[in-house]
Amino acid sequence: MNKILKTLCLAALMATATTTAQAVEAQHTFEVGKGSFMLDGKPFVVKAAEVHYPRIPRPYWEHRIKMCKALGMNTLCLYVFWNIHEQREGEYDFTGQNDVAEFCRLAQKNGMFVIVRPGPYVCAEWEMGGLPWWLLKKKDIKLRERDPYFMERVRLFEKEVGKQLSSLTVENGGPIIMVQVENEYGSYGIDKPYVSKIRDIVKQSGFDKVALFQCDWSSNFINNGLDDLTWTMNFGTGANIDEQFRRLKQLRPEAPLMCSEFWSGWFDKWGARHETRPADDMVAGIDEMLSKGISFSLYMTHGGTSFGHWAGANSPGFAPDVTSYDYDAPINEWGLPTGKYWILRQTMAKYNDGKKLPSVPKAPMGIVAIPQFELTDYAPLYAGISKTEESRNVKTMEELDMGWGSMVYQTTLPAIAANTVLNINDAHDFAQVYVDGKYVGKIDRVKNEKSLLLPASAKGAKLTIVIEAMGRINFGRAIKDFKGITQSVTLTSEVDGHEQIIDLKNWTIATLPDDYATAQEALQNKSVNSNLSTLTSQSGYYRGTFNLKKVGDTFLNTEAFGKGQVYVNGHAIGRFWSIGPQQTLYVPGCWLKKGKNEVVVLDVVGPKGKPTMFGQTTPELDKLNLEKSNKHNNPGDRPDLNSATPVAQGTFAAGNGWQTVKFGAVAKGRYVAIECRSTHAADQAAIAEIYVKGTDGNRLSREPWTVKYADSENEMGNHTGDKVFDLQESTYWQTQRGSDFPHLLVIDLGSEQQMTALDYLPRAEQGAPGNVKEYQVYIY
Template sequence: MKQIIESILMILLLACVLPDKAMAAERETFAIGKNTFLLNDKPFVVKAAEVHYPRIPRPYWEHRIKMCKALGMNTLCLYVFWNIHEQKEGVYDFTGQNDVAEFCRLAQKNGMYVIVRPGPYVCAEWEMGGLPWWLLKKKDIRLRERDPYFMERVRLFEKEVGKQLAPLTIDNGGPIIMVQVENEYGSYGEDKPYVSEIRDIVCESGFDKVTLFQCDWSSNFTRNGLDDLIWTMNFGTGANIDNQFRRLKELRPESPLMCSEFWSGWFDKWGARHETRPADDMVAGIDEMLSKGISFSLYMTHGGTSFGHWAGANSPGFAPDVTSYDYDAPINEWGLPTEKYWTLRRTMQKYADGGKLPNVPKAPMPIISVPKFMFTEFVPITSGIDTTIESRDVKTMEELDMGWGSMIYETTLPTVASSSLLTLNDCHDYAQVFIDGKYIGKIDRVKNEKSLMIPAVASGQRLTILIEAMGRINFGRAIKDFKGITERVTLTAETDGHILTYDLKNWHIATIPCDYQTAVKAFASAKPHRFSLQSPNVVSSSNKGYYRASFTLKKVGDTFINMEAFGKGMVYVNGHALGRFWNIGPQQTLYVPGCWLKKGNNEVVVLDIVGPKGAPVAYCQDKPELDKLNLEKSNKHNNPGDRPDLNSAAPVVDTNLKAGNGWQTISFTAPAKGRYVAIECRSTHASDQVAVAELYLQDNNGKRLSREPWTVKYADSENEAGNHTGDKVFDLQESTYWQTKRGTDFPHLLVIDLGSEQTIKALDYLPRAEQGAPGSVKQMRVFVY
């Protein structure tokens, strides 16, 4: 007995004095080898699933991780979203839904490695690309450059990220094997000193011993590629994979190859069709990469939802993203496997090293429906006013220290005896105009609108402008996206043959924050109007505001609230912000996670800045509606009146283009001046459909012109069903493209309005990125006028 006790004591003593050595023995290593990554000194192919913790309700985190593992993935790839962790300057939040360290620990618990992409910029169709709005309180700030204030805030934030995640790197016994430096910077600019400083900040934040990498497109990765970082490529379904890595293999023949974003689908925008990508094309690309030992991260494996106000907007122009981030991913928005999932899983099984993939986990919640219910309480939108100021000039939302929401601008008008043109310079983003409380019309930034005709007015009449801000632009140079009215408001009229313009002054400005707390205060501060289905018109004269209802559940489950009866705004369920809705579609329902519901009474609050057309009702259905448009007119650009007569015009160039992938530059014999550029495609290489991925124009010095003011004036044919409209040639995305409809006759014409007269010397043309460049142009004529 004595010997047994002594043995137990010895074991306990060893456990106390040797924990560090025992842990050290369990620690793994991750390194770069010749043409491969090395995990514990053995070749390792990264099979990563891109997932975003803020887009998944925390109670579902582990289920989504298990879904990725059952798909055959060995790694999770995630962004760290600066603006969700530092919503107020200097106030950091890594708790609850923001506990990214816990998400990484759950990954490790389930046998998954982690790739961390800490920004500071992330894109991700997320508000301002992950940068916090309060940076714009410094109006002259230079974002994503070596602006002293910007770099100071980046350094402070990354230090906080390091506190959370540096202890979880693989050298510390954690799951994090790689960390990214910045994000697709080649699509923003060329500034190696800036990227180098971001790398140094990442290292200083505790990531000095982990593998660092940077990602970009094959067409621009050399612009900012640092010698001491791993280079990875981003491209989408259907891409010519050998071509995507060709330049990298020339420069670094012994580097491991990785597609750090292999796009499984695409994101949706308000007013455009739901995006999908073929499963077979996606799976074929992954199969090819794995057969060649190429690592990848599938963006997205599970997209989730941009809850609340976190959905961003694309550019050029202004194209706000919908709330759903379903992305046509293998795991759908609410966490279930799709046909794309099962198709990919069968292929991934081939690369499971002889083992069997884990079983696909059951859904954490059933899918339920809720019968139609009535919103019985209403208070006007003015009940949500938070602060008011008097100002000679208009102020932006940021100047009034508000990040998200709506603003009301009001002033008195001078006498204008005839109709006049009201112009907002600029409207960010959706304005409704009233005179003495009467609705006059709207100005919608999505449609590139800035002006509105108003009737004759008398001195002293009140002009009121209600503006709702949508998500800030998340891609390109336009991420510096102020909200509200950004410069001034003018009124222009013709009097006695003269043009008179008033620069309107002396504004009364009010802010209405976009959050549940404001809605609660609105109901508390104003007496709610109660009405029933028998008297729905009682709110029709002034129906912009807050609506409240409730429904009762005997059991909880995931569901989808249908908002088609309402206009435009935000929904809260039991205090949780579900996200934005807009009756133009394509999204008509919002995902309601069952973990946010409860047995018994459930509260629903809606802020509708437009107002319902009829009775304010809603219901919950057992499947989403993500592809139903209610547009005033088609997205096509085929108005016959916009087609130019080119019969007697001389082209600035008439040329034959080569077949295959990659950029081609078409130089003009002499510089040409004009506001409009007409691209006439007279034939293609072995296809009856034209397809153009991107176009740039060069000035007389060979510098590419800004495409920010560009719009499509005319396109004779557009494949609208696949969202292959003309504007895709300047949307900053090489994987999207303008495509004509099958069976339509040549030639095909695309006319671009440059916004102002420009001098042009050359055109840069990019065909589709897929093998063989389907639809690539053979004979092209270019006109400038």
């Protein structure tokens, strides 16, 4: 062997030895010990930052990871979103923006561990909580239950997740230290056998050696807690931390404590104020947990953006989420540190083992403004029709094999007399009604609207209903959220003193997908489907361009438009709606280019004037344009209870936790009125959650509930009456400061019910601020 070859071989052996040594050095052990998690045999406090890879453009992934590390975090926590990886049944995509394995490798490269939460359900204010829409093609499917088809699809998906991530667990030299089983199942039901099967599927997918855990709320974690899993709690800023862990400590005194979701802020909904949470309260909670050796994951540390159609909706009722997932997090939507970041970083520095925190990285790009430009190219809405079908009855979007977009339903009307009511049962989600192409009105699911008056018309007039689907419900039992018209369309009129109901049949149904390819084809062809009449509205597709000399992030102002979607250079940027609070869309600079850039707008309503846009250097996330206030204080809805007899009255105990009021007898009625006569402390009354129990002692469904009346609501803080039944224990109804007692809240149950008791939950914070003291409950 010549000298040169020997030298090369020696160099190769040394490189291999170095690589092997680095691999050995990088290997860790992680286990659940007594009173603490153990990393390499030593106590380890998990300081996790929740971030979601689909909500961050891939070119920015590493920057966001470095931002979390510079904040003092040692771990990243992430969901795996089933529906973005399997958008059509059996077709899996873990490439590009969906390459979750690469995100985990980037975390390890930057010295961060990873906690993976593979669902199958994730919530996350994400379309259908992460479940794929095509599951609903099986109309009788039972989601998140032991439905054979559902469980088989879960098994197949988790197997694919295992292929991507099981080799990256800590036992295999990777960064993944923990894997979650399901997600907050206690807020959905009680079914330990189901949770057990999900655990088994996760193990069989390659996660049989890594630490497994499940998360829930302190009020319900026992219901589905499995003996062989680590139990963690979820709660938010301001919570009484000792109270949150009290029951867990009793049941598992030697278990490590972890808050797997410590909510830094909250998500925004269309038509409501932008949500914020105090920085000092958030930092105080983290400081307290770290001082007590309690692990946590800060949800969210960086929220990001629900690009395209991926934003979900909350329930009961229907409350769709905005595109921005800023979440009032320490790292804002476009990746920069906020005031919260710097305050938290100071606290985190105290718990960094005496080491200096890494420096905060510079943003990948600056912010640029874009002068106003007009979108001059136009095609009518019908130009985007994908396919049509003739049907005796209405069909849902899922029955026509479409996941997202709009539907058009058209039929011929009989002769219509004045005062005829059109009933859509039910419109999911935003319906616009036309007769012979002329706009009649809208039916908005957000407002629980179901009907409108039709104008008198002759036999043979064409009824057209255009329905835009928004995000599917992501929380609670209502996640089985079909789109389009879900049941029927009827006409109600009075004939000779009798009510006449006509069930409309013989429909032409068309699909309008919301993807960029459809928009491009519509703008190219600009033809109107001949089977459907044209509309008088300006709804449709708009295209324009702008030029850039310098590329950077920007915030595209959508205020000139009505409601729909935006695409920039082919990227689905997200939904907009003129009602707000969000009036701009974040456009990452990495998706822009020097020179000409294209913007396409799909507007199902139509612009209010000239179709113009511009890019601004700051976002607008808190500007409402509502027809009326969100308050429920119409004087005509206030009941006269002066001569009524309460079904219960007394005094609630001070402090946190659920309390139950039993009625003396079975009470019948549609409305529950709670009169708060005083509080234990503070001049504001507050209620976090309310349930009523039926004659069997079980809690009644709250899906049909609405607020009938509230004499006082703190609207600016989003503390309106509907918060008492929004399935979120950290949100609450709160009266305005300084308003006089007593305070009255009236809930409409949707129909007459028989009730025997009421469950009441005060605010979860230390001392239960606004805790009701003297109360009276009325049923009528």
